[in-house]
Amino acid sequence: MLAYWYFMFVYFDTDLAHAFSSISRDANFIDHTSELGWKEDQRIRPIVVDPGLYLARRTQIFRATEKRPMPNAFKVFTGSQWVILSRPFLEYCIFAWDNLPRTLLMYVNNVALAQEVYYHTVICNSPEFKNTTINADLRYMVWDNPPKMEPLFLGKSNYDQMVQSGAAFARQFAKNDPVLDMVDSQILKRSGNRAAPGAWCTARKSWFVDPCSQWDDVNVIRPGKQVEKFAESLKNLVDDSNLESNQCV
Template identity: 60%
Template sequence: MPLRSAPSPPIAILAPTLIIPCSRSMAAEKWLFPLFSVSFVSLLLFLSAISGFTASSAFFDTQPSPFYVRRGAAHPPAFAYFISGGRGDARRMLRLLLAVYHPRNSYLLHLSADAPAWERADLATSVRLSIPAIRAFGNVHVVGKPDAMTYMGSSVLAATLHAAAVLLRMDSVWDWFVTLSSSDYPLVTQDDLIHVFSSVPRDLNFIDHTSDLGWKEYQRVQPIIVDAGIYLSRRNSFFEASEKRPTPDAFKFFTGSPWLILSRRFIEYCILGWDNLPRTLLLYFTNVMLPQEGYFHSVICNSPDYQNTTVNNDLRYMLWDNPPQMEPHLLNKTDYDKMVKSGLPFARKFSMDDPVLDEIDDKILKRWHHRSVPGAWCTGRNRWWIDPCSQWSNVNIVKPGSQAKRFGQLMKRYLDEWKSGLSSCK
């Protein structure tokens, strides 16, 4: 049975005054109260639907107490999500949050400095009011003092390191650090993800990387840039020096995807830096173009303690031009079957509210609008007016779905490649 605490005050819904004609007859008085009650409840349900809240979170929310979250090697893994976006992305970030939410995980949402303060405040309010579990478990936070995130500049890397440090301070018992942008979306449920990662060594890092620089050596590695967002407020541009610098030989330069799933142990190494390598490379990458495509890759592959912990894949489904452009194709409904068959847990990029997201919600995640993805932790009845995740019991169990099998087979292949040592830090 789900554990419950004393009911908290429901979210206030202001309804217009209902005027019901009075009659002197006893028959009319007999039906007055039932009619008023039915009309009032119906109006509440209607208003809650159009305002973005389900009836369970707006009217029947009783704030069940969180079940004790068990962590450690003997229990399912937990993830620390860093979800980032810019001006106008608050609504997309909230949708993504609900699509990847699970009480075992930790979440940090960051709207960059170019977003207005009201949008950031609106995001924080929307997060708190979205589903009861977020209020009960307190595992979602929104950055109040934002960082600049200059495209191609080092401020993006600084914001990522900042997020990792905050998540370590919030809850240092998670197992993997996951970076997502507002244009990403999951292709598996969190029960699927947790189930598959339960069989993965928890010191592994999923990071697409290579030392074969090719054209990037001249266009990305050797140019010297200065990110104005680091030292000037309200600036999101960078300056490029007229001269270039040679490719480093004190360490081996690696490059790859900026989207990462990194182990807590490696994140602690980058943040706490008991070896000086993370700090030394951070100073160098401050003036590198697109440093988020090389910093973690170069740190991990130049560290004897971590270079054998790399699985050479970012676990994202993306479609690229040939030769690749700066950004992948925007995915749509024509890509749905290929996305599903890939077995990958995440995909990008999507445009805002693209119909394919609704298809993913409906067919894979089984997620209703403005609700989280139902999992084994949800014990409420699944009705259109009641969110099944408004009640819960044991958050330490998972129930994998159909995509878990595909993802599990893919993970086995990646782990076999990792064990062979043929693709790590080459």
């Protein structure tokens, strides 16, 4: 079993489709905050240039000697780089009918780790979309105290808490860690080197026959047991966001 930087507990697209069908299709899952802390002086204000944007070869970014002031035309937000965004919001980012996404694209072009700033700042400065945010990235991670740049590696000791968390994703895992086999066998019901079975797998089930050696309608949705916990977690997140106490503040 190879290492996963993150994985999906419910795994199947059918499970995700079932869980997300109970919430608004306009919801944007984006962990965000305007409390920049140390990131203001170390990430936002420094001017960086990534030569990889202009050259074919990979090179290290370099920093300007001076720092720029914080903008006053918009408020900067930051957060997790892992986001789940709605189609209407992404269309807004592409077509930019009020020019805000293009303005911010030029600004974050010189920001270190722009993926932790761009969408967060666009959505929270847009009157049309700021109330569609759900302040979560649907991931289970364990951090040092104080947190370092990367979360801790997860293992068997984290398994029960991972499963009970109701998260869709988790990271990070060491290569060939036994906990990955536990996920395969206990959650995904995957055996050997076979694919994780779904409702479309129609072959006779036995220890020597792969149920997915025959398949029927791939659009069949039959959610697994784990998706119930994920769906409950989604509902709680949406209910909390409706209070508007954690939206773009």
